Amino acid sequence: MLLTMIFSLFIGPVNIPFNIVILSVMKQLGFYWISVPSTSYYIVVVLREPEIIGAMAIGISLSVGGASMQSVFRNPITDPYVTGISSGAALGAVIAIVTGLGIFGIYSISAMAFIFGILVVFVVYMISMRNGRTPPTFLLLSGIAVSLFITSLVALLLYSKPNTLNEVFFWLLGSVQGISWNEDFIVLPIILACAVILYLMSGELNALQMGEAHAKSVGIDVERSKAVILAVTTLSVAVVVSISGIIGFVGLIFPHVSRLLYGGSNKYVIPSSAIFGATFLILCNDIAHVVVRGEVIPIGIITGLIGVPFFIGLMMKMYRGSYYDA
Amino acid sequence: MTLEVNDFCMNRGGLKIGPLNFRLDEGRILSIIGKNGSGKTSSLLGIMGIIEKVSGNVNIDGIDASSMHARDLSRKLSLVQQELPVPMSLSVHDIMDIAAYSRDASEEEMNDALETCKISHMDKRDFATLSGGEKRMVSIASAIYQDSRYILMDEPASFLDIDKVHLLSTILKDLKKKGKGIICVMHDINLAASISDQMLLMKSGQVVDYGNTWDVMNVGNMGKIYDAKFRSYDSPEGVRFYPVFS
Numbered sequence: 001m002l003l004t005m006i007f008s009l010f011i012g013p014v015n016i017p018f019n020i021v022i023l024s025v026m027k028q029l030g031f032y033w034i035s036v037p038s039t040s041y042y043i044v045v046v047l048r049e050p051e052i053i054g055a056m057a058i059g060i061s062l063s064v065g066g067a068s069m070q071s072v073f074r075n076p077i078t079d080p081y082v083t084g085i086s087s088g089a090a091l092g093a094v095i096a097i098v099t100g101l102g103i104f105g106i107y108s109i110s111a112m113a114f115i116f117g118i119l120v121v122f123v124v125y126m127i128s129m130r131n132g133r134t135p136p137t138f139l140l141l142s143g144i145a146v147s148l149f150i151t152s153l154v155a156l157l158l159y160s161k162p163n164t165l166n167e168v169f170f171w172l173l174g175s176v177q178g179i180s181w182n183e184d185f186i187v188l189p190i191i192l193a194c195a196v197i198l199y200l201m202s203g204e205l206n207a208l209q210m211g212e213a214h215a216k217s218v219g220i221d222v223e224r225s226k227a228v229i230l231a232v233t234t235l236s237v238a239v240v241v242s243i244s245g246i247i248g249f250v251g252l253i254f255p256h257v258s259r260l261l262y263g264g265s266n267k268y269v270i271p272s273s274a275i276f277g278a279t280f281l282i283l284c285n286d287i288a289h290v291v292v293r294g295e296v297i298p299i300g301i302i303t304g305l306i307g308v309p310f311f312i313g314l315m316m317k318m319y320r321g322s323y324y325d326a
Numbered sequence: 327m328t329l330e331v332n333d334f335c336m337n338r339g340g341l342k343i344g345p346l347n348f349r350l351d352e353g354r355i356l357s358i359i360g361k362n363g364s365g366k367t368s369s370l371l372g373i374m375g376i377i378e379k380v381s382g383n384v385n386i387d388g389i390d391a392s393s394m395h396a397r398d399l400s401r402k403l404s405l406v407q408q409e410l411p412v413p414m415s416l417s418v419h420d421i422m423d424i425a426a427y428s429r430d431a432s433e434e435e436m437n438d439a440l441e442t443c444k445i446s447h448m449d450k451r452d453f454a455t456l457s458g459g460e461k462r463m464v465s466i467a468s469a470i471y472q473d474s475r476y477i478l479m480d481e482p483a484s485f486l487d488i489d490k491v492h493l494l495s496t497i498l499k500d501l502k503k504k505g506k507g508i509i510c511v512m513h514d515i516n517l518a519a520s521i522s523d524q525m526l527l528m529k530s531g532q533v534v535d536y537g538n539t540w541d542v543m544n545v546g547n548m549g550k551i552y553d554a555k556f557r558s559y560d561s562p563e564g565v566r567f568y569p570v571f572s
Binding site for chain 1: 376472
């Protein structure tokens with residue numbers, strides 16, 4: 001992952017010589033007397049670096065979120081968006097775009113996406129609550145149902161203001177372009193903290209993966225653990241969605257890659273899928289930069305294009321092997 | 327040390343279960359027998375607090391189970407389910423790890439539990455690739471490793487070959503000697519009678535009879551709970567029952 005991050009510093013629409021990139025980073029690290037062209041320094045330090053850090057953070061959050069949701073829902077085809085967070089965030093973003101809302105300044109879209117993402121998960125959680133319990137199947141179904149409902153609302157809003165289609169379209173595709181150090185400083189600590197908490201809860205996640213009856217019998221406070229896991233995952237993913245839009249497939253695939261390589265225990269799945277997801281997104285970001293000369297295409301397109309064939313290949317492997325019980 | 331079930335009532339898909347009244351001392355085995363759908367498994371899940379009760383209570387060593395924290399409850403009670411549901415790949419070792427969630431257990435204890443169930447060599451195997459009988463032994467090993475005072479087993483003998491059934495009864499006797507209290511839901515009435523100190527006979531959610539094994543195991547009671555005519559004979563291993571279909 002580190003290698004990818006360093007490698008990625010050299011990738012971008014503007015061709016910056018190898019030595020200038022190195023010198024720029026050295027200057028940033030405290031060798032202030034080094035002189036580099038200010039444009040190159042600006043591109044490397046102010047534009048490229050925060051994007052790479054951002055892509056890394058997003059990759060970690062989505063992969064770890066995917067692993068935890070797959071365990072809680074005991075379902076291999078769930079991703080971190082399954083509880084309605086992505087549709088909620090989309091609704092928030094679209095409201096901000098369509099109404100031209102400006103109460104949060106330049107971060108209005110992000111803030112609205114964040115708030116609505118969390119709000120919708122909360123609504124889904126409350127809908128599936130019965131006698132203090134939230135059975136995973138109900139959570140999953142209400143997540144899907146509410147998502148569909150909200151997607152219709154988003155469509156309705158767009159229909160009423162077709163001139164915003166372009167902006168919304170790009171937001172929905174997902175992108176790490178333009179992520180700044182300011183955003184990284186807020187987002188990275190939250191995401192790392194959430195990932196560490198989920199890692200520390202890998203025992204609970206493993207037990208929940210074996211069903212709530214078994215989890216309870218080995219001593220897990222099922223509802224409490226589930227609520228904490230959902231809250232932490234939601235916070236982490238809402239932060240991601242608010243800065244990058246909806247990037248697909250990362251959260252679905254990398255937990256499975258880890259399971260195939262290192263087995264199903266979340267003790268290994270969480271850290272390894274975090275590294276895979278981060279590396280993958282950094283690489284996708286590089287590809288997004290170079291695939292069309294002089295232009296950066298949304299990363300969500302790349303993850304989908306690479307992710308889908310990869311996922312199908314993986315399914316073939318699962319089908320042949322013993323990954324899933326027949 | 328006693329597990330007491332007092333006037334315990336539940337409702338499961340329209341079937342009224344209970345009132346259940348029984349007590350299990352440590353170092354004893356109680357078997358629950360009855361037809362399919364008579365409420366045996368539900369009773370176990372109710373005692374575990376997984377299915378909600380309607381009334382009554384479960385008292386474990388003098389403490390009401392519903393007031394206990396999940397972690398403390400798991401030191402008292404463990405559950406061997408009919409089938410261990412593992413939807414995504416977990417190894418036998420991972421599953422054993424989960425069993426020790428609420429206590430500090432050594433690797434040695436894990437190996438002992440695996441050895442007791444003769445599955446040490448499967449430690450690294452993916453659970454999904456095991457046979458039905460092997461899966462069964464893993465779930466029993468997991469309960470042994472959890473080391474709770476009382477163990478509830480749902481059909482522990484299902485899927486097992488004859489030699490494994492023998493192994494199971496050895497394991498149960500061993501656990502009994504170690505002071506564990508065990509409740510088994512059983513299909514095989516003769517096996518149940520041969521391993522149990524007490525029996526609980528159920529039909530349509532109701533208790534037909536409860537008491538020491540040889541006080542309640544008789545042709546009349548068997549006929550009552552299974553709606554069939556039974557005969558018994560003396561074998562070198564004790565009295566055996568068999569149904570007569572004519």
